[in-house]
Amino acid sequence: MKTLTKELWMEVPERRGIVSIHREVEQLVRESQVHDGMVLINAMHITASVFINDNESGLHADYERWLEELVPFNAGSDPATGGYLHNRTGEDNADAHHKRQIMGREVVVAITDGKLHLGPWEHLFYYEFDGRRRKRVLVKIIGE
Amino acid sequence: MKTLTKELWMEVPERRGIVSIHREVEQLVRESQVHDGMVLINAMHITASVFINDNESGLHADYERWLEELVPFNAGSDPATGGYLHNRTGEDNADAHHKRQIMGREVVVAITDGKLHLGPWEHLFYYEFDGRRRKRVLVKIIGE
Amino acid sequence: MKTLTKELWMEVPERRGIVSIHREVEQLVRESQVHDGMVLINAMHITASVFINDNESGLHADYERWLEELVPFNAGSDPATGGYLHNRTGEDNADAHHKRQIMGREVVVAITDGKLHLGPWEHLFYYEFDGRRRKRVLVKIIGE
Numbered sequence: 555m556k557t558l559t560k561e562l563w564m565e566v567p568e569r570r571g572i573v574s575i576h577r578e579v580e581q582l583v584r585e586s587q588v589h590d591g592m593v594l595i596n597a598m599h600i601t602a603s604v605f606i607n608d609n610e611s612g613l614h615a616d617y618e619r620w621l622e623e624l625v626p627f628n629a630g631s632d633p634a635t636g637g638y639l640h641n642r643t644g645e646d647n648a649d650a651h652h653k654r655q656i657m658g659r660e661v662v663v664a665i666t667d668g669k670l671h672l673g674p675w676e677h678l679f680y681y682e683f684d685g686r687r688r689k690r691v692l693v694k695i696i697g698e
Numbered sequence: 699m700k701t702l703t704k705e706l707w708m709e710v711p712e713r714r715g716i717v718s719i720h721r722e723v724e725q726l727v728r729e730s731q732v733h734d735g736m737v738l739i740n741a742m743h744i745t746a747s748v749f750i751n752d753n754e755s756g757l758h759a760d761y762e763r764w765l766e767e768l769v770p771f772n773a774g775s776d777p778a779t780g781g782y783l784h785n786r787t788g789e790d791n792a793d794a795h796h797k798r799q800i801m802g803r804e805v806v807v808a809i810t811d812g813k814l815h816l817g818p819w820e821h822l823f824y825y826e827f828d829g830r831r832r833k834r835v836l837v838k839i840i841g842e
Numbered sequence: 843m844k845t846l847t848k849e850l851w852m853e854v855p856e857r858r859g860i861v862s863i864h865r866e867v868e869q870l871v872r873e874s875q876v877h878d879g880m881v882l883i884n885a886m887h888i889t890a891s892v893f894i895n896d897n898e899s900g901l902h903a904d905y906e907r908w909l910e911e912l913v914p915f916n917a918g919s920d921p922a923t924g925g926y927l928h929n930r931t932g933e934d935n936a937d938a939h940h941k942r943q944i945m946g947r948e949v950v951v952a953i954t955d956g957k958l959h960l961g962p963w964e965h966l967f968y969y970e971f972d973g974r975r976r977k978r979v980l981v982k983i984i985g986e
Contacts, residue, residue, distance in 0.1 A: 555699060555843060555986045557878040559954050590701040591840060592738060594880060596948050598961030600895045606803055606972060607744045612775075612783030613795055614922060620769060621798055625908060631900075639900035651901055652908055655945055657799055659894055662738050662806055662950055664838035666703050667722060672837060673742030694952035696879060696985065697840065698699045699843060708843035734845040748886060751888045753882060756919075756937055763921060764913060764940055786860055801943055806882050806950055808982035810847050815980060817886030841984065842843045 558586035558695040561598070566685030569627075572614045575604070575691060576678040579663075580670055582693050591666050591697015596660035598692050601650035601656035601684035609677040616683075617657075625652040650683035657681050665697055702715035702730035702839040710829030713771075716758045719748070722802040723807075724814055726837050735841015742805035742836050745794035748800035752766070753821040756773060756798035761801075761825075769796040777824050801825050811839055844872035846983040849886070857915075860966030861901045863892070864966040864980060867951075868958055870981050877956045881984015882950035886980050889938035889972035891945035897965040905945075905969075915942040938971035945969050953985055 560582055562575060579595055595604050627647035630637025638648030661676065661678070664671040681692055704726055706719060723739055739748050751757065763772035774781030779780030805822070808815035824835055848870055849851060867883055883892050893902065918925025927935030932938035949966070952959040968979055 555878075557985075559952065559959070566741055568931070568964060590699075590703070592736070592880070593840065594952055596950075596952075598964065600961070600963050605799065606733070607799070608784070610784060610787060612786050613792060614795070616777075616782045616784050616792055617799075625911070633904075638904045640898060640904050642900050648901060648904055651895055652904070655893065655895070655905075658802070658946070660950060662740075664703065664738055664740075664806060664836055666838070671703070671838065673744070673834060673836075675744050676742065690961060692952055692961075694880065694959065695860070696949070698702075701861060718934060723896065734843075734847070736880070737983065743958045749943065751939055751943070752928070754931060759941075760936055760940070761922075762927050768912070802946070806884075806948060808847065808882055808884075808898050808980055810982070815847070817888070817978060817980075819888050820886065841845075 555698055556586060556588050558582060560693045562691040563688055564691060565688045566682035568687055570573050571682045571685060573680045575613040575680050577665060579693055580676050580679040583665055583670055586695040588665050588695050588697035591665045593663050593693060594660060594694045596600055601647050601654055602689060603654045603681040605657050605675045605679055605681060606661050606663055606692060608675055611674055621656060623679045625649050653683045699842055700730060700732050702726060706835040707832055708824055709832045709836060715826045715829060717824045719824050723822050723837055727809055727814055730839040732809050732839050732841035735764060735809045736838060737807050737809055738804060740836050742834040745791050746833060747798045747825040748805055748821045748835060749801050749823055749825060750805050752819055765797045765800060769793050770777045786806035791828040796824045797827045815832055815836055843984060843986055844876050848967060848981045850871060850979040851976055852968055852979060853976045854970035857973055859970045863966045863968050867966050867981055871953055871958055873941035874983040876953050877982050878981060879953045881953055882948060883952050884980050884983045886978040888975060889942055890936050891942045891969040892949055892979060893945050893967055893969060894949050894964045898962055909941045909944060913937050928958060935972040941971045
């Protein structure tokens, strides 16, 4: 069995942002020399997601608006006024812990013939929900 | 290590629909002759999901109504009237790209003793959110 | 290839509850003697989730309130009064089948240097949405 393990460092300059990690993961699959296997790509932080969807800026703006409707940012800690109990810890990022559950922590992608085995429009993204600091994405490849 | 890779072709005649892929995946696990391992099953299209839940038509109708509440179909591209920016591309399927995030892209299932290692009610489904055309589900098995 | 397969039995005394399974999974990774690989952790029941997020009780209470807003418990079976068609089967747990889709069925975690390869705050939890009976979580480890 061959394996490759790599942490990709991210720093999104705003609170939220969607960043393509597609080419980095493609490159790591090549480096791994795995012909047949699987690659796990996951956020290592609990206020961020890794997901696969369209590389289209309008959709990304739609996601932003939609997630904000489902679970609005609110720095307060009183649920009666839209805040979150989590923010009693001194954090203001409770919404981010919720948004990441909708968008997901991780994806697992097949490797076939030495390449990511993806459909025509599948594109790999990191979604930051509480940025302005350094974070990591883990890429773990196993196979042979 | 043994591997098996198979693309299952789907064509759902309506815009949305839930289709069992359980027996096909069971059959592929048998064919793979993998005794101990994992199987990844993922939609290869970004307006569809693979998920595991109950094989019960009432629940499936509940999902339909619920997803439509969380992210209604709207062919328009003006957010002020319930549309989506993504639809400016000429598509009308922005809602589908959202619904698939709720229901998920993929599942990973253990293989033990040569079989899918599932609980008593776990059933594998494909969920189409933008049908009326041919699409694929990928099944990737690794193990030994 | 080494593998380890283990079912963890759960019994949450209330309808809903979040239970840490972090130490149990860490221990199984040690037992497996896998140095490099992946571990799949999934609910074996379709009204429960396995997820990774913060070990913080305020956030867990926030999740409870949020999920109840997105898909309220209702034992009825008439959608016109907030019920679910699924409950026509005699069950009262349709909401649980929805909540588990938001929080997810499974996580896949990398194993590196013989340990769970996690970020600083990633913590493994079981989320019960229809408790008061025995259920199982599956842990499947593969690697070498």
